[in-house]
Amino acid sequence: MDMAPRWSGGxxxxxxxxxxxxxxxxxAKDINASFFHKTYFLEGVYTWDRSARITLKLPYQIIEKRDxxxxxxxxxxxxxxxxxxxxxxxNYKSYTQNIGVTPQVKIPLDEKMTNVTGPFSxxxxxxxxxxxxxxxQLYDIFSWFYNYKDPxxxxxxxxxxxxxxxxxxNKGLFVIWDATCRWENSYTIIQTGPAFMLYNQNIMMxxxxxxxxxxxxxxxxxxxxxxxxxxxxxxx
Amino acid sequence: xxxxSIYKLxxxxxxxxxxxxxxxxxxxxxxxxxxDEVVIEVxxxxxSFCAVGLQGGLSSLHNVDKEKYxxxxxxxxxxxxxxxxxxxxxxxxxxxxLTMITKSGxxxxxxxxxxSGEKIDVRNFEVNKN
Numbered sequence: 001m002d003m004a005p006r007w008s009g010g011x012x013x014x015x016x017x018x019x020x021x022x023x024x025x026x027x028a029k030d031i032n033a034s035f036f037h038k039t040y041f042l043e044g045v046y047t048w049d050r051s052a053r054i055t056l057k058l059p060y061q062i063i064e065k066r067d068x069x070x071x072x073x074x075x076x077x078x079x080x081x082x083x084x085x086x087x088x089x090x091n092y093k094s095y096t097q098n099i100g101v102t103p104q105v106k107i108p109l110d111e112k113m114t115n116v117t118g119p120f121s122x123x124x125x126x127x128x129x130x131x132x133x134x135x136x137q138l139y140d141i142f143s144w145f146y147n148y149k150d151p152x153x154x155x156x157x158x159x160x161x162x163x164x165x166x167x168x169x170n171k172g173l174f175v176i177w178d179a180t181c182r183w184e185n186s187y188t189i190i191q192t193g194p195a196f197m198l199y200n201q202n203i204m205m206x207x208x209x210x211x212x213x214x215x216x217x218x219x220x221x222x223x224x225x226x227x228x229x230x231x232x233x234x235x236x
Numbered sequence: 237x238x239x240x241s242i243y244k245l246x247x248x249x250x251x252x253x254x255x256x257x258x259x260x261x262x263x264x265x266x267x268x269x270x271x272d273e274v275v276i277e278v279x280x281x282x283x284s285f286c287a288v289g290l291q292g293g294l295s296s297l298h299n300v301d302k303e304k305y306x307x308x309x310x311x312x313x314x315x316x317x318x319x320x321x322x323x324x325x326x327x328x329x330x331x332x333x334l335t336m337i338t339k340s341g342x343x344x345x346x347x348x349x350x351x352s353g354e355k356i357d358v359r360n361f362e363v364n365k366n
Contacts, residue, residue: 006341007289050341091280
């Protein structure tokens with residue numbers, strides 16, 4: 001799960017696709033506008049030892065906006081996100097757990113996007129996760145600080161069961177309930193939905209679909225709509 | 237007739253395996269310790285995706301019989317142990333295996349060997365049995 005690769009010198013990469021957007025407001029009104037955001041991520045991780053690793057996320061995003069009859073489309077690299085997860089593991093007889101602190105920065109790569117995201121953003125997250133053979137849980141509270149707008153506060157919760165695993169082939173399936181909360185100055189969203197993680201030896205695929213359970217903002221604020229995420233990862 | 241032939245062929249093989257094997261109970265599972273295998277109980281060995289690193293590390297040790305299991309190693313995450321198959325008559329270096337497990341992010345609980353084929357040797361390590 002989030003713990004791999006935990007071995008010294010382990011590394012991995014993931015390709016991921018994420019999309020969200022809607023043509024309705026948070027109050028489900030049609031205001032003749034829309035916003036759709038699709039992002040392809042290339043992500044990498046390197047583990048020095050189980051307590052220290054570095055991760056990189058390089059997004060390529062496609063943003064489609066419509067305001068009345070004015071359409072705009074922007075394809076560009078998003079902000080490069082570099083994080084250094086620091087974890088303290090505890091192994092017990094039948095389960096393992098870790099607490100983590102992750103400082104992270106966003107570095108804009110595209111001048112066009114610098115105007116949107118600002119020159120620099122920093123964040124930090126605090127996490128706890130534990131895993132037994134049958135059950136997995138993750139709690140991650142995080143914040144991003146921007147120099148052009150109010151900070152964002154977030155909470156991710158993953159609760160999963162492990163209905164299938166084959167020791168001989170190291171294949172299996174996790175079924176996870178995923179909830180994500182985001183609080184900004186004038187916008188709040190809680191999205192929730194199922195996630196499925198299939199693995200086969202060192203290959204992992206995760207798919208998730210989340211709907212906004214609670215979404216509040218200004219009366220003309222567009223909803224984020226259905227959130228979809230599919231990733232394929234490899235560790236070595 | 238055919239049934240008799242099968243018995244004649246396989247019975248000595250089955251007996252030979254059990255003469256050289258001892259059985260223990262490990263986290264509610266009966267585990268057979270064969271003469272050419274090392275069984276290591278590992279604390280916190282529950283993460284399937286992480287088991288890949290452990291498997292890869294242990295497979296790289298000298299004298300591992302890569303024809304057996306997954307490149308010579310079976311990781312049981314439900315009962316928290318790993319089995320390392322040795323090439324017949326050649327032992328792996330157990331201290332190297334323990335170092336490899338630590339580098340893989342885990343700690344060792346107990347090591348079981350059956351070098352003589354008649355008696356299980358047990359090495360315990362100082363850890364909390366939570």
